[in-house]
Amino acid sequence: MNELPKSDHNKLSWWGWTALLLGAILMLGPFYFMFVFATLPRTEIFSVPPPLFFGDHFFANMAILMQKIPFWVNLGWSLYVGLASTALTLLFCSMAGFAFAIYEFRFKNALFSLVMGTMLVPAFLGMIPTFLIMDSLHWIDQPRALYLPGAAPAMGIFLMRQYISSAIPKELIEAARMDGCGELRIYWSVVVPLLGPAFGTLGLIAFIASWNNFIGPLVVMRSVDMYTFPLALRSVQSPVDTEWGALMAGSAIAVIPLLIIFIFSSRRLIDGLTSGAVRG
């Protein structure tokens, strides 16, 4: 995916450029206006002609937002759940990926099919029973209800298996075994230190998925003090008197970390998110 096209390629015609440019504006324009609106008071957002440039009302908007929701608490939970979910995902997926990449064992193929099969089960099917289970475990309003259930995603196991079978030579494992290393020791001291790039990709994907997760907290988080950030943001929206400036400031804050991650690692993210599709 990284090769540039050869120079003998046809040049893009003017209408091709126009189409691409209009498309890119359509994709990025809404983000621009989100940031602009975040810096304007509500009355100016909805004025004629529409505002096109940044204002100086960002901190006022933030103050309104902090009145409406426990901003730092919600942001803190999002961060906490995101980091916990990322750490567990990296651990569990690398363990399973290592097993599928290196070992031969009974039911290996059946188990791997099971892993991949979990991708096909629609999430809503488990929504109601999951709530009832969490309720009877007394996990409602507990962050672990968010980061634990999805901590071994099929996609992550697949990514790890691919990476380990291509990047870690079996001879290395054999040599460690000769030296008297136990199997878990091999995993922890030989394999894990070599998984940097794969951890990077999967870690970003896991964190972003957790950061953006909406349905999960919607079902299991019931009190405002336990809301993750997207859920808190939604509670600011009201049918009659929504503080749009504050809401846009909050939305901008939800999006900025993703923008930063994306600017620095779009290539890696895109490859990671589509690798299963293209190879499989």
Next chain:
Amino acid sequence: MKPIIKPSVAPYVLISPFIVLFLAFGLFPILFSFVLMFHTWDPVQGLASMQFVGLENLAFAIEDPLVWTSLGNTLWLAVASGLPQHLIAIPLAYLINEKLGRWRNAVMGAYFLPYITSTVAIAMMFSTLFSTDYGMVNAMLMKLAQMPLLEYVLPSANVDWLGDPKTIKPIVAFVVFWRYLGFNVILYVAAMQAISRDQYEAARMDGANSFQQFWHITLPQLKPIMFFGVTLTTIGGLQLFEEPFILTGGKGGMEYAGMTTAMYLYRTAFDYNDYGLASAISWMLFIIILAMTILTNKAFKGKEGQA
């Protein structure tokens, strides 16, 4: 004394976290949901008051007009948001892959960005843009309507985009399309890069223009990825929840025009506390998704037979 785990046992130990999580939070909820479908109980007294009611929930779901309204909405939205995703992503991916050099990654990034951003933030942003009183879209339409000729085509008053049952569905479809277009573009670009350059070279020698190359070389070889992409879009589209949920304030909009089945089963469970009925609806939706997936599969296999 350290416990030594033998190589024959190690893989099972390593996979055990997945197995435990799958059993507890994957398989068990689904089986439980199946059981719930045939039961009713008083939510205040809890599961202890569970009573077997046979197919009553399912019968009730089938007679519930809102189930059918929501299924109609879901299908409409899946088609209206899904079809353009692929019809536009394929030629777009071709332009990006064949004609762009230096700019390729930046352009792909721009299209991909919506896919990785928070649905809540995106939906809030579009709620603002489509707001009735002087939202950006209405303000622009007003401006355009002052021009000659256009005044006859464009609405003369502000449109209540998110409140009017006629406009809410197109808006939701547009937001979903906007969000997932880039993902499909990237799938197709990746697939196009796997096509050998020699074939294009040969076609150019024979005097084929860009369009002919696209039509006769690129398109036929995209079939496997098209199948994959369309399947993902179908499964995802029929489960649509977040975008319409936030754009309609969680209620489904005027006349429930923006309420999908996934939203309705959520409301049945958590607004009306009827978990049994909600489980029945979720299994109905599951069967429909399964049927649609098989249909997609058949459609692609059928085409392959002809070729």
